[in-house]
Amino acid sequence: MKSTVQVISYSNFLFFLVSFFWIISSSAQNEVYEDVSLTDTTFVNLKDYSKDFIYDMKYATEDNFLKAKVYDCAECFLRLKTVQALIEANKDFIKKGYKIKLYDCYRPLSIQNKMWQIVSNPEYVADPKKGSIHNRGGAVDISLVDSKGKEVDMGTPFDFFGIQASHNYTKLSKEVLSNRKFLKKVMIKNGFNSFDSEWWHYNLKTGLKDKVSNQKWDCE
Numbered sequence: 001m002k003s004t005v006q007v008i009s010y011s012n013f014l015f016f017l018v019s020f021f022w023i024i025s026s027s028a029q030n031e032v033y034e035d036v037s038l039t040d041t042t043f044v045n046l047k048d049y050s051k052d053f054i055y056d057m058k059y060a061t062e063d064n065f066l067k068a069k070v071y072d073c074a075e076c077f078l079r080l081k082t083v084q085a086l087i088e089a090n091k092d093f094i095k096k097g098y099k100i101k102l103y104d105c106y107r108p109l110s111i112q113n114k115m116w117q118i119v120s121n122p123e124y125v126a127d128p129k130k131g132s133i134h135n136r137g138g139a140v141d142i143s144l145v146d147s148k149g150k151e152v153d154m155g156t157p158f159d160f161f162g163i164q165a166s167h168n169y170t171k172l173s174k175e176v177l178s179n180r181k182f183l184k185k186v187m188i189k190n191g192f193n194s195f196d197s198e199w200w201h202y203n204l205k206t207g208l209k210d211k212v213s214n215q216k217w218d219c220e
């Protein structure tokens with residue numbers, strides 16, 4: 001009797017062991033599959049990863065300082081690691097009743113060339129020979145909207161070229177200063193650096209050394 005009990009528990013144990021390794025190996029296969037298809041520097045479309053962003057892609061319209069539409073369509077492509085960090089930042093904003101609004105994301109080198117041909121001034125447009133973090137897929141130009149979709153007052157419009165757009169400029173209302181501070185605090189917490197002369201510009205810290213790139217995407 002005693003030996004029968006032992007045989008049953010031994011076979012149960014074997015069954016458990018086989019099931020355990022089957023589960024482990026199949027989940028490991030899934031992980032390998034994901035690793036092969038994407039790396040953290042792969043360019044991806046933000047909208048495929050989150051529906052919680054507001055888009056106002058200024059360079060896909062003529063409503064920008066170039067007065068020219070330089071993108072064929074309004075898409076926000078970024079490196080996967082930038083997308084992941086941005087989604088985490090947006091979750092923090094959503095908890096407080098706000099959402100990120102995007103003005104510009106990854107900017108292919110061909111678009112940077114186009115912009116440089118329109119305005120060949122390094123104070124306003126990065127020289128395509130050097131490239132910017134936008135050309136590396138690690139920069140975003142953003143603001144915030146409240147729960148009613150109204151844009152938060154940041155003191156100047158996007159791409160305002162003047163001292164008032166600087167993080168160091170303090171002759172602004174308390175509300176504006178606190179809005180800029182809120183944006184900066186959450187972005188820095190999630191792995192981004194601010195840019196002193198433009199309240200809207202943020203660079204992913206781990207994206208500074210990625211290569212400039214000339215990806216192309218289809219417009220539907």
Ligand SMILES: [Zn+2]
Pocket residue numbers: 104134139140141200201202
């Ligand atoms: Zn920017």
